[in-house]
Every structure is written in C-alpha cells, then in structure tokens.
Amino acid sequence: MSNRATNLLVPIISVLLGLLVGAIIMVVSGYSPIEGYVALWNGIFGDLYTIGETLRQITPYLLAGLAVAFAFRSGLFNIGVEGQLIVGWFAAAYVGVAVELPKIIHLPLALLAAVVAGALWGFVPGLLKAKFRVHEVIVTIMMNYIALHTTNALIRTVSGGGDRTESIFESASLRSEFFQNLTDFSRLHYGIFIALAMVAVMWFILEKTTLGFELKAVGFNQNASEYAGMNVNKNIILAMVISGAFAGLGGAMEALGTFEYVSSKGGFTGIGFDGIAVALLGMNTPLGVVFGASLFGSLKYGALNMPNEAGIPVEIVEIVIAVIIFFVASGYIIRLFLLRAANKKEAK
C-alpha cells in the first residue's frame, strides 16, 4: 500500500472507529444507535434550514482549523486558538457597536479588529517561545483563561454592567438576505466566503511564498533552517501571529455573522479546541481542513437534533469527536496495523 493511501486511510479509519465507539456507548446505555445516527443525519441534512445552520457552524470551524493547522506546519502547537477566537469575537463586536460607519469601511474595520486582536494574542506566546524558549502549549493555555476573564470584564464595562453588548450596527453585519431566503431563515452568513478565501490564503502562503517555505522548514528542522540562514525566531513569531489572526477572524464570524453581539461566557466556546481535531483530521493541509471542518461542524450541529428526535444527550457526539482525535493521534498504531495486514496479504 502506498504511503499516500495510508495517510488517507488513517483519518477515515479513525472516524469510523469513533462512530463505532459512539454506537457501542449508545447500546450499552440503552439507546438505539440507529435511531441516534438517523437523528444526527436529519440534524445535518434534514431540511434547508438545518443545512444552512450546518454550513453556518462549519464557518468558524474552518478558521479555527486553519489556525491550528498553520501553527502545526511551523512546528508549533497552538492550543490558544480558543482564546484568540474569544478576543477576536470581542474586538469585532466592539467595533460593531462602538461606531456607525458606511458598510464598506465598517465591516472591514470590524474584521481587521478581530484579526489584530487574535494576532496579538498569538504574538505573546510566539515572542516568549522565540526569546525565552518557553513552550507555547502552556503559555497558550494560560492565555486562553486570560482571554476569557479579560473579555468578560470588558463586556461588563462596555455594556455598563450587563452580560452582553448591544447588537452590532447593520453596517458591520455579515448577515445575508440571499442566504436567509435560500435556507428558510437560517443564520448562514457571508462569512463562509471569508473562511473559504482564508483556506486559499493559507494554501498560497504555505505553497507559493518564501515565507511559507521558511515556516515549513522551521517546522521540519529548526537547526537546519538556522544553518540555511533563516531567522528561526522571526518565523516562530510570524507563525503564531498568522495563526492567531486566523483564529481571531473565526471569532469575528460569530460576532458579525451568527450572533451579532458578544456575551460574557462562563466557560469556553469549544470551537478552538475542536479546531485541533479539525486540523489533525485534515493532516494540517488547507484542503484537509475543509473536510475536517465540514465533518466536525456537521457533527456538532447535527447533534443538537439527537435529544429531540431520539432522546439521546448531545454529548454523545462530543464523545465521538474525542475518540476520533484519540485515534488520529494514535495514527502510529493504525499504520502498524495496516502495514501488517498488507504484509500478510503479500505473504499469501
């Protein structure tokens, strides 16, 4: 079996194993897995409205996945996508409510604010990694909590003690009447085009620019890159900044598209953490992220239908997602298994 085929088989087998484990858990706890998965399917593709909402859910997943994948390609593990997304969400919503401008200026400005906020939140761990060799995983985890508490405090200040800001001005909104009419008034918005454009941007940066070449080189081998005359520290910081910018933009999707406001949060949104799953499943390639985001976005939104239609708690899908991550991460053992199976075939 070729290497390429194995690389594709690992995610597929992981997804199947994840769904299988989910089915087993449903059986053991006394639910019908067939009913459960039918309800999941209907929750994703049931009617035009659910399809619209599923696509809406995929939008931030695309950007969160890109953020994680981009950092991974440069050899960095950005667990801080969650925090970068939260600050991006706040920044976009703040610009959305603070001023009223013509749409042509207001919308780009709000998006830019989210990008800058996310990039800044990625810059700190990047800088610490470059200057002090501090592991980015821990710093980004801590930055997540700082983001959560800081934005909550800021929301309280901005809203004068309330739990959420006002809704943003129409001029900053990504809302799409065209999509609303098409999908029976789902919240699907123009952000999906931005997210897909960013997929192309990531591909372009990685494959067609010197910067992308250097970033990947640093990801493969820092010493070799250094020896080849590349500025490793600069590349580490840039990788985190760009990754954070993607994540911040993901927050803007929620701020300007889905909710059109920002509310204080008791805990994380989970989008950033699911972004890790998206990136891993997509093998950190731009196109792979599209597939990963589509799968996890669909699962996540479709799961909301499971309690209504089959009486099964939505958390079953989270379990499935966790198991998928687990198997993708343990790709070594799946590869070993495939290799043994292939060898056996040849022996016969």
Added chain:
Amino acid sequence: MSFLEVLYFIVPSAIFYAAPLILVALGGVFSERSGVVNIGLEGLMVIGAFVGILFNLLFADQFGGLTPWLALIAAMVAALLLSLVHAVASISFRADQVVSGVAINLLAIALALYLVKRIFDKGQTDFITERFQRYDSFGLSDIPFIGPRLFSNVPDFSDIPIIGPMFFSQVYMTSVFAIAMAFVAWFVIYKTPFGLRLRSVGEHPMAADTMGINVTRMRYVAVMISGALAGIGGAIYAQTVTGDFGHATINGQGFMALAAMIFGKWHPLGAMGAALFFGLAQSLSIAGSSIPFIEDVPNVFLLILPYVLTILALAGFIGRANAPKANGKPYIKGQR
C-alpha cells in the same frame, strides 16, 4: 476589619480552595517527572468529580459520614482507569501527548455529562447530603483513630495565638490530607529508589533503559499515579466547593493545577506552595469585595493572576523553571 481579622478570614479560605489544586498538581508532577506531559489533568479531575458525587449520592444512606471518603476512593479508581487511556496512547501508541491530553479532556467532560443526563435526566446532579466534616478548632486529637487515644489531653492548635485561628480553625481533613500528600510525594520522588528511577526516565530515558530500568513500566505507573491523584482532587473539589456536578463544576481547575505544577517548578513542595498561592488568589477573587484594599482591585486581575504569574515564571522572570528533559517525547527503543 483589622488586618489580622482579614487574615483569619482569608487564610482558611485559601487553604480550602488550594487542597484540590495541591493534589492534582502533585499528579502532574509525577506524570511529567516521568516524561509524560499530562494536559489531561482537567479531564481526570472532571471524572473524579463526577464519580465522587455519583458515589456520594448513591451510597450516602449506607455509609453515612464515611461516604465522602469512600467517594474519594471510587473517584480515584475511575480517574486512574481514564488515565490508562492517556498512558496507552502516549506511551505505547506514541501519540502526541498534548493531543492525547486534549482528547482526554474532551472525552471526560462529554462522558460525564452524557452519564449525568442519562442517570438524572437533567443537566446537573442533585446536591450531596454527606459532606466533609469541618473542624472549627483543629488539634492532634482530631486525627482519626490514634488522635483521641493518644492526644485527648493536648489542647487544640487553634488555641495558639495568631497562627492558631489562621491555620487551625475551620480546617477540613481533606486539606490536611492534601498537604501531607505533598510531603509524601516529595519523599517518594527525592528519597526513594522508585523516585530516582521516575526522574531518570523523565530526564534521559535511554540512559535509564541502559541501567535496566523499564521505561515503559515506570511511565505507566507515573501516569496512573497522576490519574489517581487528579481523581481524588476532583472529588474533593466537587464535594467541598460545589456539592453537585454539572458542566461548569471543574471549569479550569485542572489547568490551574497544571499552572501550579509549572509555577512550582515540577517540585512537589513547590507545586504545593504555588497551589496555596493560587488558592489565595481564588478566594480573594470570590471574597475580595468585602475586604479593605482588595475591594478596590478589579476582580479580573485576581482571576487572571495565576495564569499571568505562570507565564512570567516560565519566561524566567521568577527564577529558572526547567522542565524534565525528556518531557513530552515518546521513548522509542534503539532510537538515538
């Protein structure tokens, strides 16, 4: 409120919040000293909290006052089993340890909430009836079994001026247990052959392997210890602080314990000190509005203090913090 009164009020509360953090941070020390990064502490704590509460609710009638303690054992076993998943993935399957830890976190909260909804048919459990006993004045005679026999005539520590009311009033036995465990962990890691082996597989697994130490087995044991301690910590948190289990019960305590471990420089006593300090920050962020001086500090600064301090500690502004050398790297025999 005078300064002393503030201390009498805030110190017991800080220790109260620190107890679960200490245990979970110690779990992190064991795991990371053996070279296995354990981001999954949060998830292990969640499972501990869930199983602890569940056991307490189910068996409170049979065991009475002993229930919370037995619930700790149940939570310990459950989290230990979950930590085995992390061990298998990160040690045997050579998975990225951080990714595996993230999966553990997602899995734990999802599984726990799934079961809560299955069993209770709502988003959170009922409140427990049997809680840990609080000692308003603590002394040697309060030690279970031997205390009343040997020390019944010794006056309580809380009678000591100044430090008595500060450290020995409103004492939970769980806090005593947590602090004692920190010293036990220090002894085990630094004064026993087991501890030496544990540290050696985390620093240089190949050298340890050459000396005949079974790296895989040591790492498995270390991850299981971390699971057990995190489970106990989670169950203590749920049974002392919240009293029920829902989606927001643990809410980052595991990550704060991870921060305490790093801030404590991967040392058991350092981790304990950091956990106590973070406990102080937590109790100030909750009770600070009624304390002079602190009431002027915006709450958000107290909330983010532990995380900011951890970043500063890592950046080397507060002494050097050196992680175990082989931390996060799977050991593959024969690979240079």
